[in-house]
Amino acid sequence: MFIGELAKRSGVSTRSLRYYEQQGLLRPRRRASGYREYDDSDVATVRRVRVLLAAGLNTDLIREVLPCMADEGTILAPTCDEMAQDLRDERERMSRSIEQLQAAHAMLSSIIHAGEALTAGAGARAGAGAGGKA
Amino acid sequence: MFIGELAKRSGVSTRSLRYYEQQGLLRPRRRASGYREYDDSDVATVRRVRVLLAAGLNTDLIREVLPCMADEGTILAPTCDEMAQDLRDERERMSRSIEQLQAAHAMLSSIIHAGEALTAGAGARAGAGAGGKA
DNA sequence: GTTGACTTTGACATTGACGTCAAGGTCTAG
DNA sequence: CTAGACCTTGACGTCAATGTCAAAGTCAAC
Numbered sequence: 001m002f003i004g005e006l007a008k009r010s011g012v013s014t015r016s017l018r019y020y021e022q023q024g025l026l027r028p029r030r031r032a033s034g035y036r037e038y039d040d041s042d043v044a045t046v047r048r049v050r051v052l053l054a055a056g057l058n059t060d061l062i063r064e065v066l067p068c069m070a071d072e073g074t075i076l077a078p079t080c081d082e083m084a085q086d087l088r089d090e091r092e093r094m095s096r097s098i099e100q101l102q103a104a105h106a107m108l109s110s111i112i113h114a115g116e117a118l119t120a121g122a123g124a125r126a127g128a129g130a131g132g133k134a
Numbered sequence: 135m136f137i138g139e140l141a142k143r144s145g146v147s148t149r150s151l152r153y154y155e156q157q158g159l160l161r162p163r164r165r166a167s168g169y170r171e172y173d174d175s176d177v178a179t180v181r182r183v184r185v186l187l188a189a190g191l192n193t194d195l196i197r198e199v200l201p202c203m204a205d206e207g208t209i210l211a212p213t214c215d216e217m218a219q220d221l222r223d224e225r226e227r228m229s230r231s232i233e234q235l236q237a238a239h240a241m242l243s244s245i246i247h248a249g250e251a252l253t254a255g256a257g258a259r260a261g262a263g264a265g266g267k268a
Numbered sequence: 269g270t271t272g273a274c275t276t277t278g279a280c281a282t283t284g285a286c287g288t289c290a291a292g293g294t295c296t297a298g
Numbered sequence: 299c300t301a302g303a304c305c306t307t308g309a310c311g312t313c314a315a316t317g318t319c320a321a322a323g324t325c326a327a328c
Contacts, residue, residue: 048241051234051237051238051241052238052241054231054234054235054238055234055235055237055238055239056235057238065241065242065245068245068248069241069245084246084249087242087245087246087249088246090242091239091242091243091246094235094238094239094242095239097188097235098232098235098236098239100185100188100189101188101189101190101228101231101232101235102232103185103189104185104186104188104189104191104228105189105225105228105229105232107182107185107186107199107203108199108221108224108225108228109225111199111202111203111221112218112221112222112225114202115218115221
């Protein structure tokens, strides 16, 4: 498939797909015309890239770990020890990020809940659902 | 205290503290000389800002929610309905972020574990701890 | 009052993952 | 073979929080 179809299938802009290639995350074949040609497995690859990017990994590290996730469920070992350490570091960073997010989530929940309590008292239109007077 | 001390106490650069003020997150008094003067509660405020920034909120929204977190544990209701909706949206976004992070965390764990299994078999020097042959 | 650390404003630089525009070549249905 | 949708590279713009540098004023200790 061409880049436009991959964009639709993966939900990622063509600009991003070209950027991923530039960063070495994708290696599409090329037609004589220069057109990029992708195959079905690239859809999954792009999805993995998105997950890792969303998790805060940079493209350098993603480029290294992608080969370890060849197929669905197939996991390979890191290709070198240095990378293994990077992965552990990154995983640790993620754990902290999750904690931070949960802390922030709790903050917002407190405020939102305070607001809902007010709204429930005044307008009685808020779908408070679960959660009494925490 | 002056900006340098707040920077030390909060672990945030003076550059950032000035930026936070510019964004309306801090409102230090000013001496006749122009020097910013902060008080102890600002240390906690800066910490809250860091948590929310780390969670992906932008300074615009943080500026709005900060007044809802006056003291330690004191939570006030949102100051307007529109903001309440923004908070819910943001909280939802956070939930998704947490899920993404957990997914990525699982990915890395799989790879790391595959590597540790190899290392344990070859060199038997990895402190594998818990986890046999999942 | 002098020194040296600290502060002020202002402005430009950086980072990373993109958006966007331009000028041109390619594909394919009809 | 032509229209029009799609693709190419290249370059510059963006956003958000910070780094960094410069020139100048301030504080506090001695």
